[in-house]
Amino acid sequence: MVGGGPAGSVTAALLAERGRRVLLLDKARFPRHKACSDYVxxxxxxxxxxxGLDAELAAxxxxxxxxxxxxxxGGQRFxxxxxxxxPGARVLGLTRYRLxxxxxxxxxxxxxxxxxxxHVRDVIVETRGARGVVATIDGSRELLRAPLIIGADGRHGVVARALGIGCSPPWPRHTGLAAHYRGIGGxxxxxxMHVGRGGYAGLAPLEEGLTNVAFVSASQAVMARPGSLEAYFVAGLEGIPAVAEKLxxxxRIGAIRGVGPMAHGTRRAAGDGFLLVGDSASFLDPFTGQGIAEALQGALLAAPIADAALRAGDLSARALAPYRAARRRAFRAKHQVAWLVQAFIATPPLMDYATARLDRRPESSQTLAGVLGGLYAAHRALTPAFLARLLRP
Ligand SMILES: Cc1cc2nc3c(=O)[nH]c(=O)nc-3n(C[C@H](O)[C@H](O)[C@H](O)COP(=O)(O)OP(=O)(O)OC[C@H]3O[C@@H](n4cnc5c(N)ncnc54)[C@H](O)[C@@H]3O)c2cc1C
Known part of the structure; x- marks a missing residue:
């Protein structure tokens, strides 16, 4: 397993619980901070x-x-x-340092x-596919062989890159910056979430009175900034009056952490001797807040298929193909909704128009909340009937 974020840890645990021997490699030492809005x-x-983690999460x-x-x-909100x-559905706010x-x-x-x-540097590929990794551990180079390599190493991860299957979409090209604050009320x-004209900001309350504050904007604007990253982050937040008021x-406690461009994709999430889970397989943008959930769901999909393939001793692309199919069923419509949401964010008059209607139309806003929260099937927000109800004057 390459990567010990949510995707890697949960896939590894589920495989170990099924009796598999799992070695998980992560370049970081935990606990570690991570650029994220910390919202599950x-x-x-x-x-x-x-x-079975509710008690620990509460603790x-x-x-x-x-x-x-x-x-x-334009000031509209829903x-x-x-x-x-x-009923009973809840969002969790917890720093990635803890989660x-x-x-x-x-x-x-x-x-x-x-x-x-x-630190995994490369994947060992032989005629029958991925057969191990090359890693630097305590300064020395190690060759580690395994029948199955699971890439859970996040966006633009080394596993997808080494296998030559990365294919980042040309749009959106956003950079996310996030930091923790103390003293934000209400x-x-x-x-x-506050959508502005030069980017959007997210505020999520966390443990111990902390609030995560994130600002997402075009990567090009971040690269062309005249001053420091900190000045850019502060100016971006101050450019959205309702956020400036809250701040x-x-x-601010600790560093500003950033990632960009965030969008990342791969041509296939499984092949001879390998699987990809979580962001290493795909990630679009944090606005819909589904990255961690998708990492966890990907783990639930991957573990039984990887286990069956390992038991059968067949780690071929054909044996692992059910994982690709399961991901398509689980994520295709969700990703289409996420793209649609991006189109609205990128078009302020459309965002204003739709937000005003969502505020007045409880049935539409409930459907959208259910879909964004992963509580309803995503295709419910893609039907012509839903879109017509939402967009009619
Ligand atoms: C600014 C921002 C805000 C976000 N906000 C939210 C949010 O509020 N809610 C949400 O659900 N999602 C959010 N996301 C997305 C979320 O962070 C990811 O979807 C989630 O972290 C995916 O988990 P993962 O386990 O796939 O990858 P990661 O959490 O990225 O974990 C990958 C792990 O792999 C390790 N690794 C990487 N390369 C190597 C290597 N070569 N060798 C060894 N180890 C390696 C890393 O150290 C890391 O621990 C946000 C993302 C960004 C950028």
Whole structure:
């Protein structure tokens, strides 16, 4: 397993629980911070509950929210109320510093051998496909062989790159910057998304009174900035008046972490001797807040198929093809909704128009909240009837 984020830790744990020997390599040492808005959507929160982690999440102080308040550039807003879409549905706000180490410890407890500080540099490919990795561990180069290589190494990861199957989409090319703040009030029951004209900001309440503040904008604008990254981040947030108001008097804690361009794809998520889970397979943009949930769901899809292939001793692309099919069924419509949402964000008048209608049309806003939260089948937000109801004057 390459990578010990949510995708890698959970896939590894599920395989170990099925009796498989798993070695997980991560270049980081945990706990570690990660550029993220630290928000687990209701579907992801349900998976974490099903994994038996509710008590630990509560003990870590995970903030439970019912909704996301979405603001359009023109001041219109609507509440994506997950609790109304499915009673009891909650979003979790918890720093990745805490969440990821919880999941990694769970993998260890399941019997996974975890090797931190192990930087995978390349994949060993032989005639029958991926057969191992080359890693730097404690300064020395190691060749590690395994019947199955699982890439869970995030966007633009080394596994997809070494196998030559990365194919990032030309649009959107966004960079995400995120930091933690203390002293932001008025965010108990919900987090907030604010779409501005030069980017969008997200605010998510977390454990111990912290709030995650993120700003996402065009990667080109970030690269062409005249001053420091910090000045760019602050100016971006101040450029959205409602966000500037929330930040007045708040204090930033720690560094600003950034990633860009964020969108990443691959031509196939499985092939001879390998599988890709989580961001290493694909990631579009954090606006819909489904990255962690998708990493967890990908783990649930991958583990039984990888286990069956390992038991049969057949790690061919054909034996692993059910994983590709399962991902298509699970994610295709979700990704189409995410693309559609990006189109609205990129077109301020359309975003203003749709947000005003969502605010007035509880049935439409409930459907969209259910879809964005992973609580309803995503195709419900793609039907002509839904779009006509949403967009009629
Ligand atoms: C700015 C921003 C905000 C976001 N906000 C949200 C949000 O609020 N909610 C949400 O659900 N999603 C959000 N996401 C997306 C979310 O962060 C990802 O979808 C999620 O982290 C995917 O998990 P993963 O396990 O696939 O990958 P990651 O969490 O990226 O984990 C990959 C792991 O692989 C390790 N690794 C990488 N390369 C190597 C290597 N060569 N050798 C060894 N180890 C390696 C890394 O150290 C890391 O630990 C956001 C993303 C960004 C960029």
């Amino acid at each position: 959507n209701p579907f992801g929160a349900r998976i974490l509950a099903d994994l 870590l102080g995970a903030h439970r929210m019912e909704a996301m308040l979405i603001h359009a550039p 509440l994506a109320d997950f609790g109304a879409a499915a 990821d180490v919880l999941l990694l410890d769970r993998a260890r407890a399941a019997g996974v051998e975890v090797c931190e500080g192990a 965010l108990d029951r919900w987090g907030e 007045a008097g708040a204090e």
